[in-house]
Amino acid sequence: xxxxxxxxxxxxxxxxxxxxxxxxxxxxxxxxxxxxxxxxxxxxxxxxxxxxxxxxxxxxxxxxxxxxxxxxxxxxxxxxxxxxxxxxxxxxxxxxxxxxxxxxxxxxxxxxxxxxxxxxxxxxxxxxxxxxxxxxxxxxxxxxxxxxxxxxxxxxxxxxxxxxxxxxxxxxxxxxxxxxxxxxxxxxxxxxxxxxxxxxxxxxxxxxxxxxxxxxxxxxxxxxxxxxxxxxxxxxxxxxxxxxxxxxxxxxxxxxxxxxxxxxxxxxxxxxxxxxxxxxxxxxxxxxxxxxxxxxxxxxxxxxxxxxxxxxxxxxxxxxxxxxxxxxxxxxxxxxxxxxxxxxxxxxxxxxxxxxxxxxxxxxxxxxxxxxxxxxxxxxxxxxxxxxxxxxxxxxxxxxxxxxxxxxxxxxxxxxxxxxxxxxxxxxxxxxxxxxxxxxxxxxxxxxxxxxxxxxxxxxxxxxxxxxxxxxxxxxxxxxxxxxxxxxxxxxxxxxxxxxxxxxxxxxxxxxxxxxxxxxxxxxxxxxxxxxxxxxxxxxxxxxxxxxxxxxxxxxxxxxxxxxxxxxxxxxxxxxxxxxxxxxxxxxxxxxxxxxxxxxxxxxxxxxxxxxxxxxxxxxxxxxxxxxxx
Amino acid sequence: xxxxxxxxxxxxxxxxxxxxxxxxxxxxxxxxxxxxxxxxxxxxxxxxxxxxxxxxxxxxxxxxxxxxxxxxxxxxxxxxxxxxxxxxxxxxxxxxxxxxxxxxxxxxxxxxxxxxxxxxxxxxxxxxxxxxxxxxxxxxxxxxxxxxxxxxxxxxxxxxxxxxxxxxxxxxxxxxxxxxxxxxxxxxxxxxxxxxxxxxxxxxxxxxxxxxxxxxxxxxxxxxxxxxxxxxxxxxxxxxxxxxxxxxxxxxxxxxxxxxxxxxxxxxxxxxxxxxxxxxxxxxxxxxxxxxxxxxxxxxxxxxxxxxxxxxxxxxxxxxxxxxxxxxxxxxxxxxxxxxxxxxxxxx
Numbered sequence: 001x002x003x004x005x006x007x008x009x010x011x012x013x014x015x016x017x018x019x020x021x022x023x024x025x026x027x028x029x030x031x032x033x034x035x036x037x038x039x040x041x042x043x044x045x046x047x048x049x050x051x052x053x054x055x056x057x058x059x060x061x062x063x064x065x066x067x068x069x070x071x072x073x074x075x076x077x078x079x080x081x082x083x084x085x086x087x088x089x090x091x092x093x094x095x096x097x098x099x100x101x102x103x104x105x106x107x108x109x110x111x112x113x114x115x116x117x118x119x120x121x122x123x124x125x126x127x128x129x130x131x132x133x134x135x136x137x138x139x140x141x142x143x144x145x146x147x148x149x150x151x152x153x154x155x156x157x158x159x160x161x162x163x164x165x166x167x168x169x170x171x172x173x174x175x176x177x178x179x180x181x182x183x184x185x186x187x188x189x190x191x192x193x194x195x196x197x198x199x200x201x202x203x204x205x206x207x208x209x210x211x212x213x214x215x216x217x218x219x220x221x222x223x224x225x226x227x228x229x230x231x232x233x234x235x236x237x238x239x240x241x242x243x244x245x246x247x248x249x250x251x252x253x254x255x256x257x258x259x260x261x262x263x264x265x266x267x268x269x270x271x272x273x274x275x276x277x278x279x280x281x282x283x284x285x286x287x288x289x290x291x292x293x294x295x296x297x298x299x300x301x302x303x304x305x306x307x308x309x310x311x312x313x314x315x316x317x318x319x320x321x322x323x324x325x326x327x328x329x330x331x332x333x334x335x336x337x338x339x340x341x342x343x344x345x346x347x348x349x350x351x352x353x354x355x356x357x358x359x360x361x362x363x364x365x366x367x368x369x370x371x372x373x374x375x376x377x378x379x380x381x382x383x384x385x386x387x388x389x390x391x392x393x394x395x396x397x398x399x400x401x402x403x404x405x406x407x408x409x410x411x412x413x414x415x416x417x418x419x420x421x422x423x424x425x426x427x428x429x430x431x432x433x434x435x436x437x438x439x440x441x442x443x444x445x446x447x448x449x450x451x452x453x454x455x456x457x458x459x460x461x462x463x464x465x466x467x468x469x470x471x472x473x474x475x476x477x478x479x480x481x482x483x484x485x486x487x488x489x490x491x492x493x494x495x496x497x498x499x500x501x502x503x504x505x506x507x508x509x510x511x512x513x514x515x516x517x518x519x520x521x522x523x524x525x526x527x528x529x530x531x532x533x534x535x536x537x538x539x540x541x542x543x544x545x546x547x548x549x550x551x552x553x554x555x556x557x558x559x560x561x562x563x564x565x566x567x568x569x570x571x572x573x574x575x576x577x578x579x580x581x582x583x584x585x586x587x588x589x590x591x592x593x594x595x596x597x598x599x600x601x602x603x604x605x606x607x608x609x610x611x612x613x614x615x616x617x618x619x620x621x622x623x624x625x626x627x628x629x630x
Numbered sequence: 631x632x633x634x635x636x637x638x639x640x641x642x643x644x645x646x647x648x649x650x651x652x653x654x655x656x657x658x659x660x661x662x663x664x665x666x667x668x669x670x671x672x673x674x675x676x677x678x679x680x681x682x683x684x685x686x687x688x689x690x691x692x693x694x695x696x697x698x699x700x701x702x703x704x705x706x707x708x709x710x711x712x713x714x715x716x717x718x719x720x721x722x723x724x725x726x727x728x729x730x731x732x733x734x735x736x737x738x739x740x741x742x743x744x745x746x747x748x749x750x751x752x753x754x755x756x757x758x759x760x761x762x763x764x765x766x767x768x769x770x771x772x773x774x775x776x777x778x779x780x781x782x783x784x785x786x787x788x789x790x791x792x793x794x795x796x797x798x799x800x801x802x803x804x805x806x807x808x809x810x811x812x813x814x815x816x817x818x819x820x821x822x823x824x825x826x827x828x829x830x831x832x833x834x835x836x837x838x839x840x841x842x843x844x845x846x847x848x849x850x851x852x853x854x855x856x857x858x859x860x861x862x863x864x865x866x867x868x869x870x871x872x873x874x875x876x877x878x879x880x881x882x883x884x885x886x887x888x889x890x891x892x893x894x895x896x897x898x899x900x901x902x903x904x905x906x907x908x909x910x911x912x913x914x915x916x917x918x919x920x921x922x923x924x925x926x927x928x929x930x931x932x933x934x935x936x937x938x939x940x941x942x943x944x945x946x947x948x949x950x951x952x953x954x955x956x957x958x959x960x961x962x963x964x965x966x967x968x969x970x971x972x973x974x975x976x977x978x
Contacts, residue, residue: 220977230973236963238955239726241719258973262965270951272962274726278719279752286712286719286749287726293710294688295956296727297963312713406974409967414960447956448688448708448724449731456701458711468701 011204018209021051021076023087025162027154028100030093032064034148037176037187038155039070043401044172045155045164046074047221050213054080054516055401056594061246061339067096076213080403081517082396082594088162088208090154091118092132101125109206111157126206130157130197139189149190156194161202162210166195222404224397225301227368228327229255231375232299233263234410237325239298240275241287246339247395248301248329281306285313285324292323293457295447297379297414301327303395304346305336307353314388315354316459319482321434321443323382323389323417327375330394332592341592342395344512348567350390351541357479361489362541363391366515368404370539371397376410377494383417385489386445394562396594397513420444420452431455433466434478441485486542493540498550504532506608507554508587509547511538511568513594514560520597521604528601529610538568543575551580558604560587562595645681645877653678655705660695665817665843665858666765670702672820673734673763676827677704680875688724688731692717692746695772695845696738696765715746718753721760722944728954729945732831733760740770743779743798750800754807754836756944761830761837764800765817767845768856775848782928786853800840801935802921805914810835810938812917814930816865817843818858822932825871825900829934832875832898835943842930855928866924868909868933872901894939902934911937 011018025042029035036057043055051074060066073083085105091097091112098121101110106124119127136150152173159169169191177184198204228251232240240259242252256275263272274291278284284300291298302310307328317324330346332338337345352359361381363374374391382389418424420431424444428435433455434443443464446452455466463474510518515537525531536550551557559569566586573581587603589595605611643649653674658667677684687707691697693714700709712720717735725733742750742764753762768781777785777793780800785793804812811833815823823841830837842865844850844858851857855864876897890910892900902911910916917936924931951958 218978220974222977230970234964234970236958236960238958238963239723241723262969263963265951265962268951270949272951272955272958274945274948274950274955276722276726276948279748282716283719283722283749283752286716287723289712290690290710290720290723290725291727291955292723293720294724294727294731295954296723298723298727313716316713406978407970409970410964414963446708447728449686449728449954450957454685454706454708456709456711458709459713460711 011209013205013207017207019087019207020209020211021074021213023074023208024083024085025072025088025090025158026086026100027070027090028093028096029068029070029151030064031060031062031066031068033151035068035070035092035151038151039072040401041152041169041172041176042155042158043072044175044221045159045169046072046210047216047219047403048168048172049165049210050216051076051210052078052080052215052403054403056082056396057400058593059340067093074210076215078215079516079520079597081520082596084596084598088206090158091116092151092154109208111154111161128157128161128202130154130194135193135197136190138193140186145186149186152187152190153194156191156196157198159191160195160198161204161206162208164210165212166191216403218405219403220406221401222368223250223399223401224365224368224371224393225251225329225399226254227371227404227407228375228391228393228398229258230407231372232379233258235297235376235379236414237297237299237379238273239287239291239296240273240300241278241284241291241298242300243278243281243284243302243306245281245303245306247331247399248303248306248327250399251301251327251329281309282313285310285326288324288326289313289317289322292317292382293448295450297383298323299325299327299379301329303329303331304333307346307350311354314360315356315358317388318354318358318360319356319459320457321386321445322457323386325378325382325389325391327391327393329398330392338592340395342513342562342594343590343592344392344394344514344562345567345590347392347561347563348565348570350392351571359486359542361385361387361389361493363389363494364511364539364541365391365393365397366512366537366539368397368402369407372407374494380415381489381492384415384492385442385485386417387485392512394513400594418442418444420446425452430465432464434462434481435464436481436484440488441481441483442488490542490544493542493544495544496539496546496550497537498546499535500553501532501534504534505555506531506604507534507536507550507557508560508604509536509538509550509557510560512562514562514589517595517597517600518560521600524597524601525604529605531604531608531610541571543572547572548576548580551576551583554583556585557583558585558587558607560589560595560600562589564588564590644678646683648678648684650674650678652684652706653704655700655702658699658702660698661847663846664695665767665841665845666696666699667702668817668820669763669765669823669841669843670699672823672827673703675824676831680828680831681877682732682831686730686732687734688721689734689736690717690721690724691736692738692741694738694741694770696736696843697741699736699765700734715741715744716749717741718746718749718762722753722756722758725758725760725945726948726950727956729950729952730954733758735760735762737762737764738778739764739766739768739780739800740778742800747779747798751803751807754804754809754838757808757810757835757941758944759834759836761827762839764838764840765843766800766840766856767843767849768854769845769849771845771848775845782855785855788848788851799921799925801838802918804838805917805936809838809936810941811837812936813838813934814840814842814932816861816930816932817841818862819865819932822867822871825873826934828873828875829871829894829898829900832873832894832896833937833939834895835938835941861930864929866929866931868911868920868931868935869902869904871933872903874899874901892937892939900934900937911935
């Protein structure tokens with residue numbers, strides 16, 4: 001349904017003083033009030049206008065009732081990291097409205113629910129009061145519906161104030177509420193009411209403005225967990241065992257939806273996969289281990305507390321040499337931590353998960369595209385090396401909506417690794433499950449119920465023939481072979497992405513979801529302080545020779561991580577010599593919010609002696625807070 | 631002097647042409663006289679007599695004395711000695727990966743009743759097609775004799791310590807949870823145990839078999855309710871069992887009114903000759919009543935306690951393809967490019 005309300009109100013700000021396509025919007029609402037639909041419609045509308053955009057959901061670990069924030073960043077430069085400063089606030093939540101308003105920098109704009117009288121708090125902001133309750137009464141009398149469509153009114157208000165094409169918003173709404181005709185009509189009414197209210201009652205006084213661009217054509221919007229799910233399906237996952245935990249649940253839930261649609265045998269209608277919600281994370285990985293042992297492409301997804309529970313089975317899979325793919329969508333720890341906040345705090349734990357001498361392959365996706373491609377790589381690597389492979393995503397990457405290029409159809413066949421053939425058996429002479437036939441540390445395996453000799457799999461000491469042994473030489477040979485296998489893996493894992501800036505004395509190393517903030521920070525360092533930086537983005541553990549070479553080229557190297565203890569740097573120091581280690585410095589961000597470029601830039605400038613250290617209590621900045629939730 | 635050639639007697643083989651030796655495993659490292667070894671022998675007999683191809687058997691276990699025993703039977707099968715108490719999840723994964731496998735899991739009373747009780751519970755409610763044997767001696771043998779969760783109240787350790795806690799009756803628990811084949815036997819009762827094991831091979835669903843298996847080293851003394859002598863004296867068979875495999879359609883004579891016949895999914899038949907003429911193994915309440923009554927008397931009811939032959943198993947409920955998931959070709963696993971294009975289109 002098109003509307004005749006297409007023209008935004010006249011702005012008092014002259015065109016040359018407008019801030020166009022380069023600002024952030026934050027909507028503060030109450031969890032469970034249906035704000036997610038309104039927020040995604042807003043995000044999608046800006047995206048459809050061709051403006052690079054990113055959205056981040058800051059939500060409580062609670063079913064309903066607590067404050068929740070959604071932050072949208074529009075950036076004509078294409079920056080999609082979180083922006084720390086909020087430019088345009090929509091204050092719908094009475095509980096946090098006061099704190100939210102007080103946290104803003106001067107000159108910012110606030111749309112608020114009129115009865116909250118937030119305009120009395122400050123005189124250096126631009127306030128837009130909107131009587132949401134009164135307006136929603138014009139849409140519906142149903143109390144439950146009023147609560148749900150109330151949020152759509154602010155979309156209409158923002159469309160008018162920010163110059164968002166209302167048709168784009170209606171189109172986005174149609175996408176969001178496809179097949180829900182009644183809800184669509186109601187929400188459309190709310191949108192138009194908001195738009196009309198601005199037209200009739202408010203004057204545009206802030207400088208923030210959106211204009212169509214052409215930077216999102218051919219792109220799509222997707223969450224990291226959904227992209228990973230697609231990767232798993234394309235990788236041919238056959239057994240999926242999982243236990244619900246935020247922020248990983250959406251990976252398996254989305255995967256199961258896709259599998260049900262696309263992986264049923266067209267002739268028989270039967271599934272070419274088995275998906276099980278296990279009784280806990282221990283059982284989930286036990287099922288994966290059993291399935292991997294029997295030849296399935298098996299996986300699970302979890303987060304920190306689940307990873308803790310999986311330690312024992314991970315050690316078994318490592319030592320008994322069983323393929324397993326484990327997605328760890330990291331959240332803030334230790335313990336239950338902040339279940340709905342983001343971090344890179346599981347890196348060191350996952351690298352050596354379980355007791356004894358163990359080490360694991362880690363893949364480190366930085367983008368939604370890599371969530372997809374690395375899902376496929378993880379299955380190939382786990383079967384090639386007959387070992388668990390961890391994909392370390394995080395809440396920011398996994399649960400937020402990101403722009404992406406269409407995900408490529410995989411052309412490579414599946415790498416099922418070293419399955420015993422008659423020829424290999426002849427070459428081997430006598431069957432030995434753990435015999436290093438090729439000198440690369442990778443043995444040949446047979447699958448239960450398939451061709452080839454049987455063997456006994458155990459987590460206790462075993463020799464090359466898989467027989468129980470406590471002989472010292474057998475143990476040492478086995479451990480050394482496993483180390484050799486790990487060395488072989490260095491040549492097969494994804495190599496870092498390196499960008500060398502000629503003459504740069506400084507290098508930055510980052511991984512995972514820090515990537516987008518670091519990219520923007522490099523521009524800030526160059527533009528604001530004329531500080532050129534080279535960049536190495538790690539994509540896997542163990543490290544490859546590119547890491548040492550990169551450090552050698554630079555005088556100082558900053559390692560950016562989202563944890564307190566510089567966990568990746570700790571792993572590097574284990575492998576690097578003293579000279580290289582001495583060059584490493586840390587930039588750490590671990591407050592649970594997605595890292596922003598300004599934080600990285602400031603930390604580097606302070607350590608370079610180009611900026612004074614910020615006072616410990618900044619009046620503005622990361623103020624998104626929450627008390628009382630669980 | 632003329633000599634007459636003595637014909638070599640034909641080698642003994644089973645219906646698929648394999649010799650008994652094929653069903654043996656490596657030499658046991660358990661104590662001489664351990665009940666677990668007797669159970670291994672019965673497994674060897676049952677699988678030989680049923681003509682099961684060892685290459686399609688997956689034998690799994692947890693940790694403990696009992697869990698060592700899969701090494702001692704079916705040496706040519708694939709085996710998996712998993713972590714303590716969590717074998718059910720490994721078995722679940724393995725059997726989903728390849729539904730053609732015949733799964734046999736061996737656990738102990740500590741492995742099942744303590745750390746593994748959670749996985750045991752969920753295995754029973756899923757009705758995964760798996761033969762699950764508890765080699766039950768009421769103690770931890772591998773760590774030198776501590777009480778396990780199935781030790782009876784009043785059981786006494788060699789050093790005089792008395793167990794104050796009630797035992798977990800794994801059979802009653804399994805029946806409550808929906809297991810479809812629940813039996814209790816005694817490692818010293820060759821005939822009964824063999825019949826139960828053969829029927830378990832034919833059953834489609836979880837076959838839970840608790841086998842009282844006295845520990846000759848740590849729990850075979852006076853005062854123990856899991857000693858060989860005590861079990862022998864307090865074994866209360868519900869009746870005698872006969873198993874007739876589908877390939878051996880012989881008639882068995884029983885007096886009318888005292889025999890129950892259960893047909894299993896492959897056409898095999900279980901014939902139960904009742905001692906007291908009352909017991910009905912398809913009646914869940916009856917099974918629980920008998921377990922409680924014999925337990926209260928300090929006796930062990932043995933035999934087939936409960937069977938539900940036609941309930942769909944876990945793999946059937948998941949509606950997965952008939953061929954093993956483990957070996958599906960790429961074209962069955964990776965949706966065509968058009969599917970990805972469709973998904974991408976929906977996300978733009």
